Amino acid sequence: MSAVSERVRRRGEALVRTRTSVITPVLVVYLALAVLLVAGSVLVGVQGGVLLDHGGILNILTRGTVLGLVAIGQTLVIVTGSLDLSVAYLIGLCSLVASETMAGSPGMIVPGVLAALGVAAVVGLVNGLVITVLKANAFIATLGVALVLRGYLEHNYTGPAGSVPRAFQHIGYDRIGPVPVAALLMLLLAAAAWWYLRRTRTGYHMYAVGGDVEVARLSGVRTGRTIVTAHVLCAVMAGLAGVFLAGRLGSGAPYVGADAGYDLESIAAVVLGGTALAGGRGGVAGTIGGVLILSTLDTIFDDLGLESFFKDVVRGVVLIAAVALYARSRTAGRSA
Amino acid sequence: MSVTHVTQGVEHPVAVVRLEGIEKSFFGVQVLRGVNLSLRAGEVHALVGENGAGKSTLLKVLAGVHRPDSGRIVVRDEEVSFAAPRDAQAAGIAIIHQEFTLLEHRTVAENVFLGREPVRRGQVDRRALETETRRLLDWLGEDGIEPGTEVARLSVARKQVVEIVKALSADARVLAMDEPTAALADNEVELLYGLVRRLRDRGIAILYVSHRMREVFDLSSRITVLKDGALVTCAPTADLDADQVVRHMVGRPLEALYPERASRPGAVRIALRGAGNERVRNLTFDVRAGEVVGLAGLQGSGRSAIARAIWGVEPFTTGTVELDGVPTRVTGPRTAVRKGIGYVTEDRKGEGLALRQSVRDNTLLVRRAACRGAVARQTADLTRLLGEVGVIARGPHQEVRYLSGGNQQKVVLGKWLAVRPRVLIVDEPTRGVDVGAKQALYRLLRDLADDGMAILMVSSELPELIGMSDRILVMHEGALAGELPAGADEEAVMGLATGHGAVA
Numbered sequence: 001m002s003a004v005s006e007r008v009r010r011r012g013e014a015l016v017r018t019r020t021s022v023i024t025p026v027l028v029v030y031l032a033l034a035v036l037l038v039a040g041s042v043l044v045g046v047q048g049g050v051l052l053d054h055g056g057i058l059n060i061l062t063r064g065t066v067l068g069l070v071a072i073g074q075t076l077v078i079v080t081g082s083l084d085l086s087v088a089y090l091i092g093l094c095s096l097v098a099s100e101t102m103a104g105s106p107g108m109i110v111p112g113v114l115a116a117l118g119v120a121a122v123v124g125l126v127n128g129l130v131i132t133v134l135k136a137n138a139f140i141a142t143l144g145v146a147l148v149l150r151g152y153l154e155h156n157y158t159g160p161a162g163s164v165p166r167a168f169q170h171i172g173y174d175r176i177g178p179v180p181v182a183a184l185l186m187l188l189l190a191a192a193a194w195w196y197l198r199r200t201r202t203g204y205h206m207y208a209v210g211g212d213v214e215v216a217r218l219s220g221v222r223t224g225r226t227i228v229t230a231h232v233l234c235a236v237m238a239g240l241a242g243v244f245l246a247g248r249l250g251s252g253a254p255y256v257g258a259d260a261g262y263d264l265e266s267i268a269a270v271v272l273g274g275t276a277l278a279g280g281r282g283g284v285a286g287t288i289g290g291v292l293i294l295s296t297l298d299t300i301f302d303d304l305g306l307e308s309f310f311k312d313v314v315r316g317v318v319l320i321a322a323v324a325l326y327a328r329s330r331t332a333g334r335s336a
Numbered sequence: 337m338s339v340t341h342v343t344q345g346v347e348h349p350v351a352v353v354r355l356e357g358i359e360k361s362f363f364g365v366q367v368l369r370g371v372n373l374s375l376r377a378g379e380v381h382a383l384v385g386e387n388g389a390g391k392s393t394l395l396k397v398l399a400g401v402h403r404p405d406s407g408r409i410v411v412r413d414e415e416v417s418f419a420a421p422r423d424a425q426a427a428g429i430a431i432i433h434q435e436f437t438l439l440e441h442r443t444v445a446e447n448v449f450l451g452r453e454p455v456r457r458g459q460v461d462r463r464a465l466e467t468e469t470r471r472l473l474d475w476l477g478e479d480g481i482e483p484g485t486e487v488a489r490l491s492v493a494r495k496q497v498v499e500i501v502k503a504l505s506a507d508a509r510v511l512a513m514d515e516p517t518a519a520l521a522d523n524e525v526e527l528l529y530g531l532v533r534r535l536r537d538r539g540i541a542i543l544y545v546s547h548r549m550r551e552v553f554d555l556s557s558r559i560t561v562l563k564d565g566a567l568v569t570c571a572p573t574a575d576l577d578a579d580q581v582v583r584h585m586v587g588r589p590l591e592a593l594y595p596e597r598a599s600r601p602g603a604v605r606i607a608l609r610g611a612g613n614e615r616v617r618n619l620t621f622d623v624r625a626g627e628v629v630g631l632a633g634l635q636g637s638g639r640s641a642i643a644r645a646i647w648g649v650e651p652f653t654t655g656t657v658e659l660d661g662v663p664t665r666v667t668g669p670r671t672a673v674r675k676g677i678g679y680v681t682e683d684r685k686g687e688g689l690a691l692r693q694s695v696r697d698n699t700l701l702v703r704r705a706a707c708r709g710a711v712a713r714q715t716a717d718l719t720r721l722l723g724e725v726g727v728i729a730r731g732p733h734q735e736v737r738y739l740s741g742g743n744q745q746k747v748v749l750g751k752w753l754a755v756r757p758r759v760l761i762v763d764e765p766t767r768g769v770d771v772g773a774k775q776a777l778y779r780l781l782r783d784l785a786d787d788g789m790a791i792l793m794v795s796s797e798l799p800e801l802i803g804m805s806d807r808i809l810v811m812h813e814g815a816l817a818g819e820l821p822a823g824a825d826e827e828a829v830m831g832l833a834t835g836h837g838a839v840a
Binding site: 200216 | 421440441442446450452453455458459502
């Protein structure tokens with residue numbers, strides 16, 4: 001009898017424990033987003049504008065779409081304990097592959113998209129293999145691949161190329177109320193990625209490899225394959241971002257990804273979303289929060305008409321504050 | 337999982353695993369000499385021996401990490417050979433290491449089934465994952481652990497349980513536990529006892545590697561003693577007593593490796609009065625100028641914790657420390673250096689040296705950090721220093737990672753001599769060092785003592801400790817268990833260190 005009551009008590013304790021740990025980074029991110037939206041509304045309101053009107057929501061979501069796509073992929077590699085710095089040039093390359101394959105013909109839309117995603121997958125495969133087979137550090141490996149891509153783009157393109165048929169440009173502009181269709185697609189992919197990380201074996205193994213490669217290996221996880229998978233998926237997400245940008249711009253542009261700094265921006269969004277840069281913890285839900293915070297900040301700055309210098313300073317401060325906050329809560333959790 | 341088919345509490349006379357005539361050598365050094373070991377279902381078999389006796393090599397052979405040069409491994413009457421650890425795992429053999437193979441930020445259930453997650457309709461069957469884990473925990477009588485709890489939130493003892501459940505979930509029938517109590521707090525040891533007994537009652541064969549006589553006699557039904565890579569004895573625990581086991585473990589002649597001891601010690605250089613912190617308690621002892629005082633004890637007994645406390649890495653929180661008669665508070669390594677305390681750490685490559693830097697940069701590291709003044713003056717007597725410690729290198733610009741272990745250790749000593757400490761603490765000074773260099777290091781330490789330094793030497797190698805020390809302090813579970821004079825025998829030291837009481 002006492003064993004049973006002991007058990008009940010223990011279960012109770014466990015429940016209490018989980019209840020106290022409800023303050024997860026994900027919750028913090030969305031709280032921060034809510035605070036930001038309120039504060040932004042007030043600030044913009046003081047100047048006589050409205051932050052969350054039709055145009056404002058549209059603006060936030062449109063900005064968030066491309067970054068969201070890239071950051072979802074980046075989340076997968078960072079959770080796995082890796083990193084991808086080649087996404088920015090890959091976006092440009094994929095926008096070109098898509099638009100040049102389509103060449104203005106509606107019948108070529110599907111082949112164009114597939115070609116772009118295929119190229120992206122190959123680049124991701126190369127990233128993954130350089131890291132796992134050649135044992136190159138992920139930072140250097142993907143930086144190297146980024147340089148190779150830049151070299152190719154610089155040598156072959158001077159500006160926009162190819163053309164996207166009008167039918168495909170709809171993907172960039174169609175919307176339901178204030179919500180762009182593309183943003184919905186991005187959120188759908190985020191949900192898929194969430195499911196993948198949280199519910200599939202490969203997802204479990206990504207957390208394991210990011211948490212401790214050696215432990216994962218000794219437990220029978222195929223660590224190399226897991227890392228390669230993460231990189232391929234990350235590259236495909238960057239490819240999608242490139243295809244979407246081609247649709248929005250009407251043609252491919254070599255530096256569309258690099259100019260917007262999507263490599264570091266996506267890493268910033270992931271880290272802002274509470275994913276540990278060392279890997280092993282975090283997830284897509286936080287990342288989307290991080291993306292929305294960054295795009296909301298941009299929208300607020302636009303509405304306030306602030307200089308871009310000030311904008312960058314604030315973004316930098318927000319990022320550092322977030323990382324410091326997570327580091328703090330983690331050490332506190334360890335000593336508890 | 338098929339662990340349920342084990343008939344409860346029945347002792348099988350047949351061995352689940354037999355190792356027969358295992359020989360293994362590394363680089364021409366024979367580490368195992370024809371060792372036999374058999375493990376029966378439902379028994380706790382203790383494996384004991386001094387450091388370097390070959391216990392861990394034997395474990396690694398059992399785990400499939402090392403292949404024996406000769407000898408047979410027989411699992412359930414079938415000869416097998418393990419090419420890799422996973423072959424041993426497939427044969428039902430699991431090693432519970434001192435360091436756990438757990439992911440801190442995943443749940444208990446996720447860790448238990450890592451790499452073997454049950455899948456249903458394309459996704460991980462989380463319900464099966466949790467119920468299976470709970471079933472295994474219940475089977476072990478460990479229902480205080482929730483499958484959904486993050487491992488980082490568990491105590492060390494509970495992590496150990498998770499590690500064991502992880503092995504059981506892979507159908508382990510043989511568990512080899514390497515010093516399982518080393519990481520546990522005193523009150524957790526009893527819990528482990530209960531767990532080991534329940535595993536035994538459920539028909540698991542347990543190989544229990546430990547130095548601690550009390551645990552060995554509390555738990556085991558048979559004891560195997562290894563010494564210098566050879567089997568000394570394997571007998572039922574009931575037929576042995578702790579004195580006999582300790583005698584089997586030790587008792588080799590001391591070689592003429594050690595320099596003459598000090599004639600007469602000088603004034604007290606460092607004095608501890610009731611000093612303690614989280615890991616050690618109530619320490620009172622002196623070390624005098626000219627003395628080498630040995631600090632003995634088992635792994636985790638607090639011998640290194642004393643060193644770290646004196647040097648301010650984890651400072652004492654109670655009691656006082658006096659340096660040359662002056663009460664001193666050492667709050668961190670930097671103060672320690674300023675006050676004239678040097679510390680040659682146990683982990684030479686990790687903490688002692690900047691491996692990719694030169695002999696010269698390493699030697700001058702402490703002096704540059706601690707003293708102001710022109711770089712020229714600091715480097716002036718580098719050659720003299722290197723000569724004094726006898727470093728053999730291509731030159732002062734060679735990177736230390738290319739030096740032998742002995743020469744690396746001399747660089748570490750040189751680094752401290754550069755600031756002439758009053759008190760020098762050396763932790764495992766000759767680990768991974770060949771015999772010739774050992775002798776040189778012993779000579780050097782003795783010369784330093786003769787020059788008036790007070791030396792506190794931590795070592796797990798008893799012959800070295802006994803050969804070098806003018807006095808030996810023995811630690812047991814965070815407190816001083818006793819003090820022995822120069823030339824005490826190994827049995828006396830082991831007796832105190834294992835908590836078995838003074839034999840001498």
